[in-house]
Amino acid sequence: MTEPTRWLEDPRTESSLRDVLGAASDVPPMPAQAHAQMTVFAAGLAAKGVAAQAAFGGSTLKSLGTFLRIHGTGKALVVVSTMSALGVGSYWGVKQYVTHRALATHAGLASLPSRAPSPGLQPPVLPTVGDLPAVADRPAAAEVPASSESRSAATQASPARTAEHSEPAARSNSGQSGAGAFEELSIADEARLLEGARAALAIDPNRALEIANTHQQLYPTGQMSAERELIAVDALLRLGRRTEAEQRAAPRLSQFPNSLYARRLRQLLH
Protein backbone atom coordinates (compact mmCIF):
# COMPACT_ATOMS: atom_id res chain seq x y z
CA MET A 1 0.00 0.00 0.00
CA THR A 2 1.35 3.38 -0.96
CA GLU A 3 1.18 6.24 1.46
CA PRO A 4 -1.25 8.85 0.11
CA THR A 5 0.00 12.35 -0.64
CA ARG A 6 -1.03 14.94 1.89
CA TRP A 7 -3.47 17.40 0.45
CA LEU A 8 -1.26 20.32 1.34
CA GLU A 9 1.62 18.67 -0.52
CA ASP A 10 -0.47 17.70 -3.54
CA PRO A 11 -0.29 20.23 -6.41
CA ARG A 12 -3.79 19.19 -7.51
CA THR A 13 -5.34 20.46 -4.29
CA GLU A 14 -7.54 23.49 -4.89
CA SER A 15 -6.50 26.73 -3.29
CA SER A 16 -9.75 27.07 -1.36
CA LEU A 17 -9.13 23.67 0.24
CA ARG A 18 -5.58 24.74 1.03
CA ASP A 19 -6.95 27.82 2.73
CA VAL A 20 -9.25 25.71 4.87
CA LEU A 21 -6.48 23.29 5.84
CA GLY A 22 -4.07 26.15 6.39
CA ALA A 23 -6.46 27.61 8.92
CA ALA A 24 -5.47 24.76 11.22
CA SER A 25 -2.47 26.83 12.22
CA ASP A 26 -4.84 29.51 13.42
CA VAL A 27 -5.22 28.34 17.01
CA PRO A 28 -6.02 30.70 19.86
CA PRO A 29 -2.84 31.30 21.86
CA MET A 30 -2.52 29.87 25.31
CA PRO A 31 -3.16 32.63 27.87
CA ALA A 32 0.08 33.54 29.65
CA GLN A 33 -1.45 32.87 33.01
CA ALA A 34 -2.61 29.41 31.96
CA HIS A 35 0.90 28.72 30.69
CA ALA A 36 2.36 29.81 33.99
CA GLN A 37 -0.05 27.61 35.91
CA MET A 38 0.77 24.62 33.72
CA THR A 39 4.49 25.25 34.12
CA VAL A 40 4.06 25.09 37.86
CA PHE A 41 1.80 22.08 37.60
CA ALA A 42 4.25 20.16 35.42
CA ALA A 43 7.13 21.10 37.72
CA GLY A 44 5.12 19.82 40.66
CA LEU A 45 4.39 16.53 38.90
CA ALA A 46 8.02 16.09 37.91
CA ALA A 47 9.22 16.89 41.39
CA LYS A 48 6.70 14.46 42.80
CA GLY A 49 8.05 11.74 40.53
CA VAL A 50 11.58 12.21 41.75
CA ALA A 51 10.51 12.49 45.36
CA ALA A 52 8.37 9.37 45.01
CA GLN A 53 11.28 7.43 43.54
CA ALA A 54 13.54 8.53 46.35
CA ALA A 55 11.01 7.80 49.03
CA PHE A 56 9.40 4.60 47.87
CA GLY A 57 11.91 2.94 45.63
CA GLY A 58 9.60 2.70 42.65
CA SER A 59 11.60 1.22 39.89
CA THR A 60 13.64 1.99 42.18
CA LEU A 61 16.78 1.23 44.03
CA LYS A 62 18.67 2.40 40.99
CA SER A 63 16.72 5.63 40.95
CA LEU A 64 17.21 6.07 44.64
CA GLY A 65 20.91 5.41 44.27
CA THR A 66 21.17 7.98 41.50
CA PHE A 67 19.16 10.44 43.47
CA LEU A 68 21.28 10.03 46.57
CA ARG A 69 24.49 10.30 44.59
CA ILE A 70 23.29 13.60 43.27
CA HIS A 71 21.78 15.07 46.35
CA GLY A 72 23.20 13.19 49.32
CA THR A 73 21.16 11.18 51.81
CA GLY A 74 20.26 14.05 54.05
CA LYS A 75 19.14 16.16 51.17
CA ALA A 76 16.88 13.41 49.86
CA LEU A 77 14.97 13.44 53.09
CA VAL A 78 14.78 17.18 53.01
CA VAL A 79 13.51 17.09 49.45
CA VAL A 80 10.81 14.56 50.20
CA SER A 81 9.62 16.53 53.17
CA THR A 82 9.88 19.79 51.30
CA MET A 83 7.84 18.40 48.43
CA SER A 84 5.12 17.26 50.71
CA ALA A 85 5.24 20.52 52.58
CA LEU A 86 5.41 22.92 49.71
CA GLY A 87 5.31 21.92 46.13
CA VAL A 88 3.24 18.86 45.62
CA GLY A 89 0.41 18.42 48.02
CA SER A 90 -0.65 21.99 48.16
CA TYR A 91 -0.65 22.38 44.43
CA TRP A 92 -3.49 19.93 44.08
CA GLY A 93 -5.48 22.10 46.39
CA VAL A 94 -4.46 25.16 44.44
CA LYS A 95 -5.53 23.60 41.18
CA GLN A 96 -8.86 22.51 42.56
CA TYR A 97 -9.28 25.98 43.87
CA VAL A 98 -8.45 27.71 40.64
CA THR A 99 -10.29 25.43 38.27
CA HIS A 100 -13.56 24.91 39.97
CA ARG A 101 -14.78 22.47 37.34
CA ALA A 102 -12.00 19.94 37.07
CA LEU A 103 -11.81 17.39 34.29
CA ALA A 104 -12.14 14.61 36.80
CA THR A 105 -15.72 15.63 37.31
CA HIS A 106 -16.51 14.83 33.72
CA ALA A 107 -18.27 11.51 33.65
CA GLY A 108 -16.10 10.26 30.84
CA LEU A 109 -12.90 10.62 32.80
CA ALA A 110 -14.00 8.42 35.64
CA SER A 111 -12.41 5.48 33.90
CA LEU A 112 -8.99 7.09 33.73
CA PRO A 113 -6.48 5.84 36.26
CA SER A 114 -5.80 7.89 39.34
CA ARG A 115 -3.72 11.00 38.79
CA ALA A 116 -1.35 10.15 41.58
CA PRO A 117 1.39 7.69 40.65
CA SER A 118 1.83 6.40 44.16
CA PRO A 119 -0.78 5.71 46.81
CA GLY A 120 1.68 7.13 49.28
CA LEU A 121 1.51 10.52 47.60
CA GLN A 122 -2.20 10.86 47.00
CA PRO A 123 -3.05 14.51 46.61
CA PRO A 124 -5.10 15.80 49.45
CA VAL A 125 -8.67 16.61 48.51
CA LEU A 126 -9.10 20.11 49.73
CA PRO A 127 -12.05 22.36 49.14
CA THR A 128 -9.97 25.53 49.04
CA VAL A 129 -6.40 26.54 49.60
CA GLY A 130 -7.57 28.65 52.48
CA ASP A 131 -8.47 25.44 54.26
CA LEU A 132 -5.01 23.97 53.95
CA PRO A 133 -3.79 23.07 57.40
CA ALA A 134 -0.84 25.25 58.20
CA VAL A 135 1.05 22.67 60.23
CA ALA A 136 -0.62 19.32 59.76
CA ASP A 137 0.56 19.19 56.17
CA ARG A 138 4.15 19.43 57.22
CA PRO A 139 4.98 16.83 59.82
CA ALA A 140 7.86 15.42 57.82
CA ALA A 141 9.48 18.81 57.55
CA ALA A 142 9.44 19.21 61.28
CA GLU A 143 11.18 15.86 61.74
CA VAL A 144 13.99 16.55 59.35
CA PRO A 145 17.19 17.84 60.86
CA ALA A 146 17.61 21.50 60.17
CA SER A 147 19.49 22.39 57.02
CA SER A 148 19.79 25.55 55.04
CA GLU A 149 17.39 24.15 52.43
CA SER A 150 14.69 23.13 54.85
CA ARG A 151 14.95 26.31 56.84
CA SER A 152 14.87 28.36 53.72
CA ALA A 153 11.90 26.46 52.34
CA ALA A 154 9.96 26.74 55.56
CA THR A 155 10.64 30.44 55.84
CA GLN A 156 9.77 31.11 52.28
CA ALA A 157 6.54 29.17 52.51
CA SER A 158 5.03 31.73 54.80
CA PRO A 159 4.31 34.54 52.35
CA ALA A 160 2.64 32.12 49.98
CA ARG A 161 0.38 30.74 52.65
CA THR A 162 -0.43 34.15 53.94
CA ALA A 163 -1.23 35.40 50.50
CA GLU A 164 -3.43 32.45 49.73
CA HIS A 165 -5.25 32.83 52.99
CA SER A 166 -5.84 36.46 52.27
CA GLU A 167 -7.39 35.84 48.89
CA PRO A 168 -11.13 36.39 48.81
CA ALA A 169 -12.91 33.13 49.44
CA ALA A 170 -15.53 34.14 46.92
CA ARG A 171 -13.16 33.20 44.12
CA SER A 172 -13.49 29.54 44.94
CA ASN A 173 -17.20 29.83 44.34
CA SER A 174 -16.94 31.77 41.17
CA GLY A 175 -17.83 28.77 39.05
CA GLN A 176 -15.25 29.87 36.54
CA SER A 177 -13.30 27.30 34.69
CA GLY A 178 -10.66 27.06 32.06
CA ALA A 179 -8.87 30.10 30.77
CA GLY A 180 -11.24 32.51 32.44
CA ALA A 181 -10.19 31.37 35.86
CA PHE A 182 -6.58 32.19 35.11
CA GLU A 183 -7.15 35.74 34.13
CA GLU A 184 -7.09 37.29 37.57
CA LEU A 185 -3.64 38.31 38.65
CA SER A 186 -2.87 38.66 42.29
CA ILE A 187 -0.18 38.17 44.83
CA ALA A 188 -1.63 34.72 45.41
CA ASP A 189 -0.95 33.85 41.78
CA GLU A 190 2.59 35.10 42.17
CA ALA A 191 2.96 33.06 45.32
CA ARG A 192 1.74 29.91 43.61
CA LEU A 193 4.15 30.36 40.78
CA LEU A 194 7.09 30.87 43.12
CA GLU A 195 5.95 27.99 45.27
CA GLY A 196 6.45 25.77 42.25
CA ALA A 197 9.91 27.26 41.70
CA ARG A 198 10.87 26.62 45.31
CA ALA A 199 9.58 23.07 45.07
CA ALA A 200 11.76 22.46 42.03
CA LEU A 201 14.84 24.16 43.44
CA ALA A 202 16.43 21.24 45.23
CA ILE A 203 15.63 18.70 42.52
CA ASP A 204 15.86 20.59 39.27
CA PRO A 205 17.43 24.03 39.54
CA ASN A 206 17.02 24.51 35.80
CA ARG A 207 13.29 24.20 36.22
CA ALA A 208 13.32 26.53 39.22
CA LEU A 209 15.19 29.10 37.16
CA GLU A 210 12.74 28.75 34.26
CA ILE A 211 9.81 29.32 36.58
CA ALA A 212 11.53 32.31 38.17
CA ASN A 213 12.09 33.75 34.71
CA THR A 214 8.46 33.09 33.82
CA HIS A 215 7.50 35.00 36.94
CA GLN A 216 9.75 37.83 35.84
CA GLN A 217 7.99 37.99 32.49
CA LEU A 218 4.53 37.85 33.98
CA TYR A 219 5.18 40.11 36.94
CA PRO A 220 8.14 42.35 36.09
CA THR A 221 7.22 44.63 38.98
CA GLY A 222 5.52 41.96 41.04
CA GLN A 223 5.16 42.15 44.76
CA MET A 224 7.28 39.05 45.18
CA SER A 225 10.11 40.00 42.90
CA ALA A 226 12.64 39.90 45.75
CA GLU A 227 11.59 36.35 46.54
CA ARG A 228 11.88 35.46 42.88
CA GLU A 229 15.38 36.87 42.59
CA LEU A 230 16.43 34.92 45.64
CA ILE A 231 15.21 31.70 44.02
CA ALA A 232 16.86 32.58 40.73
CA VAL A 233 20.21 33.29 42.40
CA ASP A 234 19.97 30.09 44.41
CA ALA A 235 19.17 28.12 41.24
CA LEU A 236 22.08 29.67 39.34
CA LEU A 237 24.45 28.76 42.16
CA ARG A 238 23.16 25.20 42.23
CA LEU A 239 23.83 25.06 38.50
CA GLY A 240 27.38 26.21 39.05
CA ARG A 241 26.74 29.54 37.30
CA ARG A 242 28.27 31.71 40.01
CA THR A 243 29.10 34.70 37.83
CA GLU A 244 25.52 34.94 36.58
CA ALA A 245 24.28 34.51 40.13
CA GLU A 246 26.42 37.40 41.30
CA GLN A 247 25.29 39.56 38.39
CA ARG A 248 21.67 38.77 39.09
CA ALA A 249 22.04 39.54 42.79
CA ALA A 250 23.99 42.77 42.27
CA PRO A 251 21.12 45.23 41.60
CA ARG A 252 19.14 44.07 44.61
CA LEU A 253 22.19 44.10 46.84
CA SER A 254 22.98 47.66 45.87
CA GLN A 255 19.41 48.96 45.96
CA PHE A 256 18.38 47.33 49.22
CA PRO A 257 21.64 46.45 50.99
CA ASN A 258 20.05 46.22 54.43
CA SER A 259 16.98 44.22 53.50
CA LEU A 260 16.30 40.70 54.68
CA TYR A 261 16.55 39.47 51.11
CA ALA A 262 19.94 41.13 50.66
CA ARG A 263 21.19 39.34 53.76
CA ARG A 264 19.92 36.02 52.42
CA LEU A 265 21.49 36.72 49.06
CA ARG A 266 24.82 37.40 50.73
CA GLN A 267 24.50 34.17 52.72
CA LEU A 268 23.91 32.26 49.49
CA LEU A 269 26.78 33.89 47.66
CA HIS A 270 29.39 33.37 50.38
Next chain:
Amino acid sequence: MTRDPKPDESKRIERQLDVAAIYSEHAQFLWKSLYRMGVPEADLPDALQEVLCVVHRRLASFDGHSKLTTWLFGICLRVAATLRRGQRRRREQPLESHTEPSALVETHHPERQALVTDARRQLYLALEALDPEKRAVFVMFELEGIGCSEIATLLGVPKGTVFSRLSHARHEFLEQLNRLERREGKPLLKLGAES
Protein backbone atom coordinates in the same frame (compact mmCIF):
# COMPACT_ATOMS: atom_id res chain seq x y z
CA MET B 1 27.85 25.64 50.29
CA THR B 2 28.69 22.73 48.04
CA ARG B 3 27.43 23.06 44.52
CA ASP B 4 27.67 20.69 41.62
CA PRO B 5 29.77 22.45 39.04
CA LYS B 6 27.47 21.21 36.32
CA PRO B 7 24.57 18.75 36.14
CA ASP B 8 25.87 15.23 35.69
CA GLU B 9 24.71 12.77 33.07
CA SER B 10 22.11 11.03 35.19
CA LYS B 11 20.56 14.37 36.00
CA ARG B 12 20.48 15.27 32.34
CA ILE B 13 18.68 12.06 31.42
CA GLU B 14 16.24 12.54 34.25
CA ARG B 15 15.50 16.00 32.96
CA GLN B 16 14.96 14.77 29.42
CA LEU B 17 12.31 12.38 30.60
CA ASP B 18 10.38 14.50 33.02
CA VAL B 19 6.98 15.95 32.37
CA ALA B 20 8.11 19.47 33.17
CA ALA B 21 10.80 19.37 30.48
CA ILE B 22 8.29 17.91 28.02
CA TYR B 23 5.81 20.63 28.83
CA SER B 24 8.45 23.31 28.49
CA GLU B 25 9.35 22.02 25.05
CA HIS B 26 5.92 21.12 23.71
CA ALA B 27 3.40 23.36 25.47
CA GLN B 28 2.14 24.98 22.28
CA PHE B 29 1.98 21.64 20.48
CA LEU B 30 -0.16 20.12 23.23
CA TRP B 31 -2.44 23.14 23.33
CA LYS B 32 -2.82 23.17 19.57
CA SER B 33 -3.41 19.43 19.34
CA LEU B 34 -6.17 19.49 21.94
CA TYR B 35 -7.81 22.37 20.13
CA ARG B 36 -7.65 20.58 16.80
CA MET B 37 -9.23 17.55 18.32
CA GLY B 38 -12.22 19.64 19.24
CA VAL B 39 -11.69 20.55 22.88
CA PRO B 40 -13.64 23.75 23.52
CA GLU B 41 -11.43 26.73 24.23
CA ALA B 42 -12.75 27.13 27.76
CA ASP B 43 -11.85 23.52 28.58
CA LEU B 44 -8.35 23.62 27.13
CA PRO B 45 -6.50 24.35 30.40
CA ASP B 46 -8.26 21.49 32.16
CA ALA B 47 -7.64 19.16 29.23
CA LEU B 48 -4.00 20.17 29.14
CA GLN B 49 -3.66 19.49 32.82
CA GLU B 50 -5.11 16.03 32.28
CA VAL B 51 -2.66 15.44 29.44
CA LEU B 52 0.23 16.36 31.73
CA CYS B 53 -1.01 13.90 34.34
CA VAL B 54 -1.17 11.13 31.74
CA VAL B 55 2.25 12.04 30.35
CA HIS B 56 3.72 11.93 33.83
CA ARG B 57 2.07 8.60 34.59
CA ARG B 58 2.98 6.92 31.33
CA LEU B 59 6.36 8.41 30.62
CA ALA B 60 8.12 5.20 31.57
CA SER B 61 6.17 3.41 28.83
CA PHE B 62 7.45 5.73 26.11
CA ASP B 63 9.98 3.54 24.34
CA GLY B 64 11.16 5.97 21.69
CA HIS B 65 9.82 3.90 18.81
CA SER B 66 7.65 6.77 17.72
CA LYS B 67 8.45 10.44 17.81
CA LEU B 68 7.75 12.06 21.14
CA THR B 69 5.27 14.45 19.53
CA THR B 70 3.38 11.53 18.00
CA TRP B 71 3.17 9.88 21.39
CA LEU B 72 2.02 13.15 22.93
CA PHE B 73 -0.56 13.60 20.21
CA GLY B 74 -1.93 10.15 21.02
CA ILE B 75 -2.45 11.24 24.60
CA CYS B 76 -4.14 14.46 23.50
CA LEU B 77 -6.36 12.40 21.25
CA ARG B 78 -7.56 10.19 24.05
CA VAL B 79 -8.03 12.99 26.54
CA ALA B 80 -10.00 15.00 23.96
CA ALA B 81 -12.13 11.99 23.05
CA THR B 82 -12.87 11.23 26.68
CA LEU B 83 -13.74 14.83 27.36
CA ARG B 84 -16.10 14.98 24.43
CA ARG B 85 -17.74 11.69 25.37
CA GLY B 86 -18.29 13.16 28.80
CA GLN B 87 -19.82 16.25 27.24
CA ARG B 88 -22.20 14.16 25.19
CA ARG B 89 -23.26 12.19 28.22
CA ARG B 90 -24.13 15.33 30.12
CA ARG B 91 -27.44 15.78 28.38
CA GLU B 92 -28.19 18.98 30.22
CA GLN B 93 -25.39 20.67 28.30
CA PRO B 94 -25.31 20.66 24.52
CA LEU B 95 -22.11 19.59 22.81
CA GLU B 96 -19.93 22.62 22.65
CA SER B 97 -16.86 23.24 20.60
CA HIS B 98 -15.11 26.08 18.89
CA THR B 99 -17.10 25.32 15.77
CA GLU B 100 -20.59 25.65 17.17
CA PRO B 101 -22.47 24.16 14.21
CA SER B 102 -25.74 25.68 15.34
CA ALA B 103 -24.19 29.10 14.89
CA LEU B 104 -24.34 28.55 11.17
CA VAL B 105 -27.99 29.38 11.08
CA GLU B 106 -28.43 31.09 14.40
CA THR B 107 -25.77 33.45 15.59
CA HIS B 108 -25.84 32.97 19.34
CA HIS B 109 -22.36 34.40 19.88
CA PRO B 110 -21.84 37.09 17.26
CA GLU B 111 -18.89 38.65 19.05
CA ARG B 112 -17.10 35.32 19.21
CA GLN B 113 -17.99 34.41 15.68
CA ALA B 114 -16.60 37.66 14.44
CA LEU B 115 -13.20 36.57 15.68
CA VAL B 116 -13.31 33.31 13.83
CA THR B 117 -12.08 33.41 10.30
CA ASP B 118 -14.20 31.89 7.60
CA ALA B 119 -11.61 29.25 6.71
CA ARG B 120 -11.12 28.27 10.31
CA ARG B 121 -14.85 28.01 10.84
CA GLN B 122 -15.18 25.81 7.79
CA LEU B 123 -12.28 23.65 8.87
CA TYR B 124 -13.68 22.95 12.30
CA LEU B 125 -17.23 22.51 11.11
CA ALA B 126 -16.04 19.93 8.60
CA LEU B 127 -13.89 18.20 11.22
CA GLU B 128 -16.85 18.19 13.55
CA ALA B 129 -18.79 16.13 11.04
CA LEU B 130 -16.25 13.31 11.25
CA ASP B 131 -16.58 10.63 13.85
CA PRO B 132 -13.72 10.66 16.39
CA GLU B 133 -11.78 7.79 14.79
CA LYS B 134 -11.79 9.37 11.36
CA ARG B 135 -11.15 12.80 12.76
CA ALA B 136 -8.10 11.49 14.60
CA VAL B 137 -6.60 9.95 11.48
CA PHE B 138 -7.43 12.98 9.35
CA VAL B 139 -5.96 15.46 11.83
CA MET B 140 -2.85 13.37 12.38
CA PHE B 141 -2.22 12.81 8.68
CA GLU B 142 -3.35 16.05 7.05
CA LEU B 143 -2.72 18.59 9.77
CA GLU B 144 0.02 17.13 11.94
CA GLY B 145 1.96 15.43 9.15
CA ILE B 146 2.22 12.10 10.94
CA GLY B 147 2.84 9.12 8.65
CA CYS B 148 0.32 6.29 8.25
CA SER B 149 2.65 3.72 9.83
CA GLU B 150 3.09 5.85 12.92
CA ILE B 151 -0.65 6.47 13.09
CA ALA B 152 -1.27 2.74 12.89
CA THR B 153 1.18 2.10 15.74
CA LEU B 154 -0.26 4.89 17.79
CA LEU B 155 -3.85 3.71 17.38
CA GLY B 156 -2.98 0.01 17.56
CA VAL B 157 -4.70 -0.76 14.25
CA PRO B 158 -3.42 -2.21 10.95
CA LYS B 159 -2.04 0.25 8.44
CA GLY B 160 -4.84 -0.72 6.05
CA THR B 161 -7.35 0.49 8.59
CA VAL B 162 -5.58 3.83 8.72
CA PHE B 163 -5.77 4.12 4.92
CA SER B 164 -9.43 3.20 4.97
CA ARG B 165 -10.27 5.68 7.71
CA LEU B 166 -8.29 8.39 5.99
CA SER B 167 -10.03 7.77 2.70
CA HIS B 168 -13.47 7.91 4.32
CA ALA B 169 -12.48 10.93 6.38
CA ARG B 170 -11.34 12.80 3.27
CA HIS B 171 -14.59 12.08 1.46
CA GLU B 172 -16.69 13.14 4.39
CA PHE B 173 -14.57 16.22 5.02
CA LEU B 174 -14.98 17.37 1.42
CA GLU B 175 -18.67 16.56 1.39
CA GLN B 176 -19.14 18.61 4.51
CA LEU B 177 -17.17 21.51 3.05
CA ASN B 178 -19.26 21.36 -0.08
CA ARG B 179 -22.43 21.33 1.96
CA LEU B 180 -21.24 24.44 3.76
CA GLU B 181 -20.25 26.16 0.55
CA ARG B 182 -23.61 25.33 -1.10
CA ARG B 183 -25.30 26.90 1.85
CA GLU B 184 -23.16 29.98 1.47
CA GLY B 185 -23.42 30.10 -2.31
CA LYS B 186 -19.75 29.44 -3.03
CA PRO B 187 -18.31 27.23 -5.78
CA LEU B 188 -18.01 23.61 -4.85
CA LEU B 189 -14.74 21.86 -4.15
CA LYS B 190 -13.99 18.91 -6.36
CA LEU B 191 -13.14 15.53 -4.98
CA GLY B 192 -10.31 15.35 -7.50
CA ALA B 193 -7.81 16.41 -4.89
CA GLU B 194 -8.22 13.12 -3.17
CA SER B 195 -5.74 10.46 -4.13
